[in-house]
Amino acid sequence: MLKVTNLNVSYGAIHAIHNVSLEVHQGEIVSLIGANGAGKTTILHTITGLKKATSGEVFLEGTNLLTTDPAKIVTLGMAHVPEGRxxxxxxxxxxxxxxxxxxxxxxxxxxxxxxxxxxxxxxxxxxxxxxxxxxxxxxxxxxxxxxxxxxxPQIMLMDEPSMGLSPLLVKEIFHIIQELNHNGMTILLVEQNAKMALSIANRAYVLETGNVVMEGNAQDMLADDKVKKAYLGL
Known part of the structure; x- marks a missing residue:
């Protein structure tokens, strides 16, 4: 459904995103996790046309989003829930x-x-x-x-939906995300709360300083010692 290939994004002389590739298949929840400043929000902004890519490809159901007017992207069946609401x-x-x-x-x-x-x-x-x-x-x-x-939308991009919320509300928001998915919504979820993000996702990508350093089944990542140490506080 959504395919990002060799995406590069820069802010002036700063090369923020390095050859990132990821895919989101119809019906999935895919989580993009990583520390603050890793480049997660930049990737979402580039997908939705809020930030220009230096190079690479972003396709939604065969349409090249990098050459599509940002105002038209929402008409293609994509919605963005931005960081900070x-x-x-x-x-x-x-x-x-x-x-x-x-x-x-x-x-x-x-x-x-x-x-x-x-x-x-x-x-x-x-x-x-x-x-x-x-x-x-x-x-x-x-x-x-x-x-x-x-x-x-057919696919929803969510950027840090748990930010600033109490643990009880975080659980409620993530329950809602699962409910939307069960009703047919495909979701790309950017989230610092790695444990919660991985617990509801089908697959996940780990981003560090603009690079994808790990990808795979979300449940496998929950059990991975490196992920536990770096992102789950275990």
Missing amino acids: RIFSQMTVKENLEIGAFIRGDNEQIAQDIEQVYSHFPRLKERYKQAAGTLSGGEQQMLAIGRAMMSK
Whole structure:
């Protein structure tokens, strides 16, 4: 579904991403783990057109994303839940969800899909008239995921969904990610909480200073001594 081949990205003279290759197959959860500053967010930004690649290829279902207008990428069935949530804080919860469906014109179906989001996130329904900026951190993360769902994507890129959340809310968010996947959503998950990310993923890639240094079955990585020592605090 998503294939990244020999991706290189630079910030001026700094070569940030070095020949990274990864694949996400339909129906999978694939986790990209690594320390802060390893380049995980840069890869997502390059996939979604927010950052220009120096070289390499990024294909989504046969379409070259590196030569596609970033504004059109969302129409290809990809949604991005950004680091830090990036919700529209002055707008209501419902208005944020409606903005997530801006590429669509099927108003009746949009209304039904908002109700579907509320079924996943009952707290958003309780607060649908509230300004999004007044929500708790966990509720804002739910809203960011719900907004991404409104574009009806085939694949969702999630960047640090557990950031700043309590352990209880982290478990809730990861349960929601699994639920979305069970309902057919393909997910590329960038996450510093390696243990949680690996526990729900099919496969995973480990990134260090812009290089993929390990890849494979996520459960095998959970049991790998190097991964345990470097990323799981064991």
